[in-house]
Amino acid sequence: MLSSIQPSRRTFLVGAGRFAAASAVAGAMPFSAAAEAVSRPIEASALKDLAGAVRGGVVLPDDPFFGDYARPNNLRFGTLPTAIARCAGEADVQACIAWVKKHGAAFAVRSGGHNYAGFSTTPGLLIDMTPMSSISLLPGGDGLVRIGGGVLNSMVYKALERLNRTITHGRCDTVGAAGFLLGGGIGFNMRWLGMASDLLHATGVVTADGELRSDVRDGGADSDLFWACRGGAGGNFGINTSFTLQTVPVDTVSFFDVTWTADVEAVLHTLLTRLAEAPPEFGSKISVTRPPRGSGNPALTVSILGQLHTCDTTVEAILGPVLETASTATINKDMPYWPAQDLLSEFTYPYFYQEKSSYMKAADITPDAVAAMVRLARLMPGTSMGNSFKFFQVGGKVNVMPADATAYVHRGYDWLFSSEVNWWDRKDPKALVDENLAWQEQFYATVNEATRAKGAFQNFPDPSLKDWSTAYYGNNYSRLRQVKTAYDKSDLFTYRQGIKPL
Numbered sequence: 001m002l003s004s005i006q007p008s009r010r011t012f013l014v015g016a017g018r019f020a021a022a023s024a025v026a027g028a029m030p031f032s033a034a035a036e037a038v039s040r041p042i043e044a045s046a047l048k049d050l051a052g053a054v055r056g057g058v059v060l061p062d063d064p065f066f067g068d069y070a071r072p073n074n075l076r077f078g079t080l081p082t083a084i085a086r087c088a089g090e091a092d093v094q095a096c097i098a099w100v101k102k103h104g105a106a107f108a109v110r111s112g113g114h115n116y117a118g119f120s121t122t123p124g125l126l127i128d129m130t131p132m133s134s135i136s137l138l139p140g141g142d143g144l145v146r147i148g149g150g151v152l153n154s155m156v157y158k159a160l161e162r163l164n165r166t167i168t169h170g171r172c173d174t175v176g177a178a179g180f181l182l183g184g185g186i187g188f189n190m191r192w193l194g195m196a197s198d199l200l201h202a203t204g205v206v207t208a209d210g211e212l213r214s215d216v217r218d219g220g221a222d223s224d225l226f227w228a229c230r231g232g233a234g235g236n237f238g239i240n241t242s243f244t245l246q247t248v249p250v251d252t253v254s255f256f257d258v259t260w261t262a263d264v265e266a267v268l269h270t271l272l273t274r275l276a277e278a279p280p281e282f283g284s285k286i287s288v289t290r291p292p293r294g295s296g297n298p299a300l301t302v303s304i305l306g307q308l309h310t311c312d313t314t315v316e317a318i319l320g321p322v323l324e325t326a327s328t329a330t331i332n333k334d335m336p337y338w339p340a341q342d343l344l345s346e347f348t349y350p351y352f353y354q355e356k357s358s359y360m361k362a363a364d365i366t367p368d369a370v371a372a373m374v375r376l377a378r379l380m381p382g383t384s385m386g387n388s389f390k391f392f393q394v395g396g397k398v399n400v401m402p403a404d405a406t407a408y409v410h411r412g413y414d415w416l417f418s419s420e421v422n423w424w425d426r427k428d429p430k431a432l433v434d435e436n437l438a439w440q441e442q443f444y445a446t447v448n449e450a451t452r453a454k455g456a457f458q459n460f461p462d463p464s465l466k467d468w469s470t471a472y473y474g475n476n477y478s479r480l481r482q483v484k485t486a487y488d489k490s491d492l493f494t495y496r497q498g499i500k501p502l
């Protein structure tokens with residue numbers, strides 16, 4: 001609860017007006033979200049103190065870029081902050097922690113702002129980490145790279161391309177490396193290299209006591225905190241100011257993008273069972289897509305996208321005879337790694353969405369289970385946007401680490417399943433959105449039961465998930481609570497599905 005910050009009425013109205021205008025252009029943020037910020041006033045003098053303490057600057061609603069800084073990726077969660085602190089270094093992060101404690105202010109930490117469930121939005125102080133965007137190769141020749149706590153994926157990709165090295169990384173340029181890494185981090189390299197968090201060597205963290213722990217690592221004084229930062233999700237234990245990652249050299253890959261428009265059930269079942277045997281150099285994502293409502297083509301399509309690092313087999317051999325029935329197939333062999341990533345990367349603008357996820361073993365995916373999921377998928381009411389259910393291929397090196405070796409617990413599976421509902425508020429009436437969300441609940445329950453799927457990915461947080469602590473963290477939740485108690489007993493870093501102290 002904010003105590004008494006009071007931006008001048010003029011300041012707030014100007015800011016809200018600009019934001020509302022920006023939102024109108026984007027067709028997005030409801031004005032009521034702005035009203036929430038007004039009901040939690042903060043004294044102007046307190047804001048002045050903050051501005052004096054944060055070298056990177058404090059952005060208020062009358063700043064021309066306030067709306068751009070404040071907007072999260074998922075527009076469902078459009079609460080406006082009262083102020084945005086742009087942290088330029090560790091001292092700024094410490095100043096923010098001291099300030100929110102002194103004023104009892106609500107706050108949230110943000111890097112890329114891509115949290116699915118709005119956990120990096122707040123009516124109080126938004127601690128914006130994006131100015132902390134340095135990236136450097138550490139001396140020593142062992143490929144360790146240190147990145148700042150606010151770096152976006154696109155910057156990591158550029159830096160690694162220059163080094164001709166890589167990590168396990170995602171596809172979306174605008175996701176923040178902090179949120180990505182702290183929640184585990186999946187990508188096409190994960191079967192080859194492990195989860196992104198498995199590649200973490202050390203991290204810097206400003207904890208709730210305001211202390212900068214600059215070298216949190218395995219075997220060090222804060223090794224429990226390090227364990228928790230490898231999959232315990234962002235926003236729980238402190239503010240991570242840097243990450244040191246093991247990178248590896250890259251060579252060539254075969255890029256592939258294949259789509260089927262017929263025999264959806266048979267193709268999907270074949271892919272989900274056959275590919276579990278693929279070598280770890282193979283990384284893929286399968287999507288079953290329903291086109292936008294009213295597009296005149298309600299048919300589902302199946303597609304697979306991914307890459308194969310150079311090894312002793314081919315994409316054709318791995319996909320097998322099912323490739324012959326594809327309606328389109330692109331297989332680009334021997335592409336240099338980073339140009340291939342240009343074909344694999346995606347750029348998304350903010351919109352409205354809800355995802356639900358779980359983990360499956362290929363052995364549990366029977367023809368009947370696939371038939372049930374496709375049957376129900378065809379009954380999705382649909383929205384003005386395309387909607388998919390997806391299978392990110394895990395396995396390989398992801399499954400080498402024991403489930404309790406790091407906070408990322410989901411080991412031993414072949415697929416990470418995810419069902420999305422995407423919409424645009426100006427085109428999709430609330431009743432239709434609700435109908436789709438109710439369909440999604442039923443779809444998720446049916447698919448999970450039919451395939452004995454378990455858990456949920458903490459990097460795809462689902463605000464409607466009831467038993468979220470078990471779903472995200474399984475047996476690791478009790479140790480996570482112990483770490484939380486040791487570093488943040490008063491639950492300063494808190495959000496709806498945040499790890500709670502004992």
Ligand SMILES: Cc1cc2nc3c(=O)[nH]c(=O)nc-3n(C[C@H](O)[C@H](O)[C@H](O)COP(=O)(O)OP(=O)(O)OC[C@H]3O[C@@H](n4cnc5c(N)ncnc54)[C@H](O)[C@@H]3O)c2cc1C
Nearest residue numbers: 111112113114115120170172176178179185186234235240
């Ligand atoms: C379009 C899109 C594509 C995606 N693709 C992938 C993918 O390929 N692979 C994958 O694994 N995930 C993917 N995700 C999920 C994404 O990794 C998570 O949502 C991630 O948490 C987002 O991180 P962020 O920094 O962008 O988000 P934010 O909303 O800024 O942060 C996420 C959480 O971490 C906290 N946080 C942010 N910065 C810090 C920090 N420096 N220290 C401590 N806590 C912090 C926030 O408070 C929040 O709780 C995708 C999401 C979207 C929307």
